Structures are given as C-alpha cells and as structure tokens.
Amino acid sequence: MKPGFSIRPFTPDDYDGAISVHLSVYPEYPNTANEWRDADARRHPDLFFRRFVAEMDGKIVGLVGGGPEEWANHPGLVSFNIRVRPEYEGRGIGAELYDRFLQEAAVLSPTRITSEAREDKPRGIRFLTKRGFVEEMRFWESQLDVDAFDFTPYAGCEERVTSQGIATKTYAELASDPDRDRKLYEMDVEISLELPAPDPITPASFDRYRVQVLESPHLLPDAIFVALDGDRYVGITSLWRVEAGEHLMTGLTGVRRDYRRKGIALALKLRAIDYARRHGSPQIRTDNESNNRPMLAINERLGFVKTPAWIAFALTGDFLPQRHEDTKNEEFS
Known part of the structure; x- marks a missing residue:
C-alpha cells in the first residue's frame, strides 16, 4: 500500500x-x-x-x-x-x-x-x-447548437419520406400498439448489431431492455421518434433527459438495412432537433464511432461539432x- x-x-x-x-x-x-x-x-x-x-x-x-x-x-x-x-x-x-x-x-x-x-x-x-x-x-461526442440551427436547407425532407409511405410517430403516440415495446426492442437489436464497436454486441433480453431502457428515468416518451412502414417499425432516433444541465442526449439512431438511403434517418434527426427547440433545450449531444461514416456524415451535415475524441x-x-x-x-x- x-x-x-x-x-x-x-x-x-x-x-x-x-x-x-x-x-x-x-x-x-x-x-x-x-x-x-x-x-x-x-x-x-x-x-x-x-x-x-x-x-x-x-x-x-x-x-x-x-x-x-x-x-x-x-x-x-x-x-x-x-x-x-x-x-x-x-x-x-x-x-x-x-x-x-x-x-x-x-x-x-x-x-x-x-x-x-x-x-x-x-x-x-x-x-x-x-x-x-x-x-x-x-x-466522438458531437454537439449541436439548437438555437443556431437553421431548418431552411432541409425544407421538404420529411415530406419526401412521407411520400414513400413512411410515417413517424413518438413512443407516446404508439401506446395503442400492444406490441410496441417488443417491436422497439427487436428493431433496437437489429440496428445495434450492425453498429461499429470494439467488441460485438450481445443483445440483452427483452426483460433487461425494459429495465435498462423503457423504465429509465431519463426516457422521454414524446422524444423517441419511430419511423413506420404500415405497422412495421423501421427506424428510430431518441433524445434523453439528464438530471444536471439543460442539454439532451441522443440515444440510438438507426434504420433497418432494407429502408436505408431513403432519407429516413435525416428526417428523424430533424424531428428531434425540432423537439429540442420547442422544449427550450439549447444543445443536443450525440456519440459516433470513427468508422460509422453514414451517421457521422448526417451529423456533420446538420452542424454537430466534434469534441475531443475518446x-x-x-x-x-x-x-x-x-x-x-x-x-x-x-x-x-
């Protein structure tokens, strides 16, 4: 000693x-x-x-x-x-x-x-x-200045997604779907398994997903945005509250493989930014691995600024x- x-x-x-x-x-x-x-x-x-x-x-x-x-x-x-x-x-x-x-x-x-x-x-x-x-x-953790964000260059993005038959609802709005939580879990697992990580993902059970995610005190039911093709959940982004600070943290953002390159992820991110502005949150933070170029490209396009790398x-x-x-x-x- x-x-x-x-x-x-x-x-x-x-x-x-x-x-x-x-x-x-x-x-x-x-x-x-x-x-x-x-x-x-x-x-x-x-x-x-x-x-x-x-x-x-x-x-x-x-x-x-x-x-x-x-x-x-x-x-x-x-x-x-x-x-x-x-x-x-x-x-x-x-x-x-x-x-x-x-x-x-x-x-x-x-x-x-x-x-x-x-x-x-x-x-x-x-x-x-x-x-x-x-x-x-x-x-990196990247940060977006919500107050400075300009929606003008993105006019029509959500409409283009909607025209392809893709709707967007919040977790709260999906309360009438008896399979909501199970569908969310299955989509989360499918997307997470494809995310770059130093070690392969080992999905938790549905019960543990409920404990860790759906029952978290940081969950905002009206800030989890789900893209739907009919009754199939095909994409997600989410914002989470923190106890100290006015910023919001980004949770999982992703789209099922067969629905990519349709503008869905960008449209979901725009919904999240709009939520943050309407609720007075000055900043959104998110994390991205260095070799997750598709999501890094979306965040860079939106104006997220990288902080020192982990x-x-x-x-x-x-x-x-x-x-x-x-x-x-x-x-x-």
Missing part, C-alpha cells in the same frame, strides 16, 4: 465523493449521484461489477470501477475506468486502483481488458499504453502487467 492514501471498496455512502472526483476530471459531463445510484440499481444482478475508491486527506481522491458489459458480454472480456483528482495525480493512486481492480477481476480469468481515454488527457493515454494497451477505435484501448495476451518503476507514478485522468 502506498503511504498517504488507502484503497477500499466503494460503499453506498460514497456516491457524492465519487461524483466529485468524476466532475473534477470531466466537468463537462455533469453526472449526479442520483444518476449513478440509479445506474447501479439497474445493473444485471448476475454480472460481476466492482468499484474501489482511494482516500487521502480525509476525502475520496480517486476511483476505479468495471466488469463485463451487459451489451458486450463475452467470456474473458472485462472493462474498467479510472478517475483521479488532477491535484492528486503523480502519486501512484491510479496504479494502485488499477492493481486492486485486476486482483478482483482475476476471478473472471480475463483474456481481454478494455478501457478508454480522451485524446486531450495525455496522462490517461500514457497510463494505458505503458501497460500494454493498444488503441482500437476512436469515437480512444478505445484493449489489452490482450499477457494481460497481468508487472509494476515497473517507469510506470508506477503515471496517473489516469
């Missing part, structure tokens, strides 16, 4: 302290303690998950958390993330958190360990690469690293 700080398991009393650490590193992602509590409560009860905190000077100064991902649940695959307060970097806290997490995760016999670092956080990148992690993919890293092979003097004081940010 490094002198001056201690590592211990996370407890329910630690949410405020843990969020404080997160916000010290990424204030632009204003998560709240309530959101973390809710996310933890919705975790699959049978999936391994561990979180540890580092304490120093009477407060939480770092944390690590991770385990298998429910939607990328492959044997031997483990993911984790570390946060350390910037003013406590360079003291070996991140290294000790990493080691403690690996000790716990050893029960899973991991063959692949993944994590992320943002391109403007060189300490985080250095922390991972010195331990053998290799970059696999980049993805880099997906993976460690394979001899994944149980030895501590070396040249890495022990590198901190993850």
Whole structure:
C-alpha cells in the first residue's frame, strides 16, 4: 500500500465523493449521484461489477470501477475506468486502483481488458499504453447548437419520406400498439448489431431492455421518434433527459438495412432537433464511432461539432502487467 492514501471498496455512502472526483476530471459531463445510484440499481444482478475508491486527506481522491458489459458480454472480456483528482495525480493512486481492480477481476480469468481515454488527457493515454494497451477505435461526442440551427436547407425532407409511405410517430403516440415495446426492442437489436464497436454486441433480453431502457428515468416518451412502414417499425432516433444541465442526449439512431438511403434517418434527426427547440433545450449531444461514416456524415451535415475524441484501448495476451518503476507514478485522468 502506498503511504498517504488507502484503497477500499466503494460503499453506498460514497456516491457524492465519487461524483466529485468524476466532475473534477470531466466537468463537462455533469453526472449526479442520483444518476449513478440509479445506474447501479439497474445493473444485471448476475454480472460481476466492482468499484474501489482511494482516500487521502480525509476525502475520496480517486476511483476505479468495471466488469463485463451487459451489451458486450463475452467470456474473458472485462472493462474498467479510472478517475483521479488532477491535484492528486503523480502519486501512484491510479496504479494502485488499477492493481486492486485486476486482483478482483482475476476471478473472471480475463483474456481481454478494455478501457478508454480522451485524446486531450495525455496522462490517461500514457497510463494505458505503458501497460500494454493498444488503441482500437476512436469515437466522438458531437454537439449541436439548437438555437443556431437553421431548418431552411432541409425544407421538404420529411415530406419526401412521407411520400414513400413512411410515417413517424413518438413512443407516446404508439401506446395503442400492444406490441410496441417488443417491436422497439427487436428493431433496437437489429440496428445495434450492425453498429461499429470494439467488441460485438450481445443483445440483452427483452426483460433487461425494459429495465435498462423503457423504465429509465431519463426516457422521454414524446422524444423517441419511430419511423413506420404500415405497422412495421423501421427506424428510430431518441433524445434523453439528464438530471444536471439543460442539454439532451441522443440515444440510438438507426434504420433497418432494407429502408436505408431513403432519407429516413435525416428526417428523424430533424424531428428531434425540432423537439429540442420547442422544449427550450439549447444543445443536443450525440456519440459516433470513427468508422460509422453514414451517421457521422448526417451529423456533420446538420452542424454537430466534434469534441475531443475518446480512444478505445484493449489489452490482450499477457494481460497481468508487472509494476515497473517507469510506470508506477503515471496517473489516469
């Protein structure tokens, strides 16, 4: 144990302290303690998950958390993330958190360990690469200034989709469809399986989809826009509320393969932007992988502006690293 700080398991009393650490590193992602509590409560009860905190000077100064991902649940695959307060970097806290997490995760016999670092956080990148992690993919959060958006160039886009027999309804408007939730789930799975990702998607069950998506406190029933061909659900985009901040987050956006290149995705995105403006949300945020060119092209066309890229890293092979003097004081940010 490094002198001056201690590592211990996370407890329910630690949410405020843990969020404080997160916000010290990424204030632009204003998560709240309530959101973390809710996310933890919705975790699959049978999936391994561990979180540890580092304490120093009477407060939480770092944390690590991770385990298998429910939607990328492959044997031997483990993911984790570390946060350390910037003013406590360079003291070996991140290294000790990493080691403690690996000790716990050893029960899973991991063959692949993944994590992320943002391109403007060189300490985080250095922390991972010195331990053998290799970059696999980049993805961006992009942001749209809703108030500045000009609908004029897109006049007629929705009408062209409608003329092809495609209607658009919200999740709330589809309440009379007894199969609504099942249809939404099946479309979500079909589209998600084709999205670029470092690891293949492993769809959750319908019951878990209900828990994670349809029963989420962030769901906005009138901001989930579904494209329909008759009674078949063929495309979707959605906006989600956040507890802190006035912006809206974009959920899944996609169209079934046999309905692509008809302008449906663009029309759905325009409906979402109109919703945000009518409800006074100044900004929409979305995430896209670097090799998802079709969706990146739509967002770029609409005026979404990329923020610094997140880099997906993976460690394979001899994944149980030895501590070396040249890495022990590198901190993850």
